[in-house]
Amino acid sequence: MYALFLLNMNTMLKAVIIDDEPKAIQGLSWELSNFSNEIEVIATFTEPEKALHYIKDTDFDCLFLDVEMPTMDGFQFLGKLDKKDFAIVITTAYNEYAIKALKKEAIDYLLKPIDTDDLKETIAKIKKYNSRMVSTDKFERILLNFNNKLNHKRITINTDGKLVFLEPNDILYVESDGNYSTLYLLENKKIVLTKKLKEVSSLLPSDYFFRIHNSYIINLNKIKEFIKTDGYVVLENGKKIPVSRQRKSDFLGKL
Numbered sequence: 001m002y003a004l005f006l007l008n009m010n011t012m013l014k015a016v017i018i019d020d021e022p023k024a025i026q027g028l029s030w031e032l033s034n035f036s037n038e039i040e041v042i043a044t045f046t047e048p049e050k051a052l053h054y055i056k057d058t059d060f061d062c063l064f065l066d067v068e069m070p071t072m073d074g075f076q077f078l079g080k081l082d083k084k085d086f087a088i089v090i091t092t093a094y095n096e097y098a099i100k101a102l103k104k105e106a107i108d109y110l111l112k113p114i115d116t117d118d119l120k121e122t123i124a125k126i127k128k129y130n131s132r133m134v135s136t137d138k139f140e141r142i143l144l145n146f147n148n149k150l151n152h153k154r155i156t157i158n159t160d161g162k163l164v165f166l167e168p169n170d171i172l173y174v175e176s177d178g179n180y181s182t183l184y185l186l187e188n189k190k191i192v193l194t195k196k197l198k199e200v201s202s203l204l205p206s207d208y209f210f211r212i213h214n215s216y217i218i219n220l221n222k223i224k225e226f227i228k229t230d231g232y233v234v235l236e237n238g239k240k241i242p243v244s245r246q247r248k249s250d251f252l253g254k255l
Contacts, residue, residue, distance in 0.1 A: 012038060013040065013061040013123070013127070013130070014039075014040055014042045014059075015039050015040065015042065015062045015063070016041075016042060016043045016045070016054070016055065016058075016060055016062075017041060017063075017064045018048055018063065018064070018066060018074075019044075019045075019046065019064075019091065020046050020068075020069040020071075021046070021066070024066065024091070025044045027113065027114065028091065029044065031116060034116060035119070035123055039126075042058075048069060048071065048072045052077070052081070055083075056082065061086055061087060061126065062086055062087040062088070062089060063087070063089065064089050064110075065077065065090055065106075066090075067090055067092040067094070068092065068094070074090060074092075078105070087129040089107065089110060089122055089126070090109040090110070091109070091110045091112060092110075107125050107129050108121075108126075155167070155168060155171070155203060155205070157183070157193065159191055159193055164191065168209070168221075169208075171204075171209075171219050172184045172185065172186065172239070173216060173218045173222070173235060173239065174218075175216055176214070179195075180195075181195050181197050181199075183200070184237075184239075197217065200217065201217055204217065208220060210247075210251060212241060212242075212243050212244065212251055213241065216241050216242075218235065218241055220254060222236045223235060223236075223255075224236050226255070
């Protein structure tokens, strides 16, 4: 089954403003109100530290960022961001920052006081950026949210630059190899992930899967036999997997 995901690039842009001067925020907000059918200011901050917490958990399209701020300048702020899946516009009263702004992944810079015509050109650049650069992280979140609404038990695996959606019964077992884990699937297929077994375990629904050994997670629905005397299980494909002594009691409880 193939799912079609449509991203509407014509929706209103959501903007965040960071500037230590309230008057500067008011001025830029007023200028942006001239483009109220294209862009909406959803948050403003005079303290960059507070903005960092907000940005971490919020999706938006563009950031208007002042350079000269007393506690943390704009470039230091950019260095602290975990994600940059939005357009960055530097706002400054000093032309000397222009080149550095562009080197810091900003799509544009605006000189204070901000000119309406310059802002119009900047908004056009933001739109172009958004239509061209829907980031992997943002797109992935959209897909994950869709998948969770569609079926909360489907498993989403990020591998080789793509998202793979699996049903729990597609997976027989998972084997650890240090910093790598291999998912063994039906029809002799497998997926290798650059994740430790503990990380993979967090992706799998606990009502289907159990970590039976330090090196193995098994699908409880795929157990064919449990050999109590020798302490191992046999899966539907004939694979024998040991049951660790420390996990045996919990395993029997699952059964």
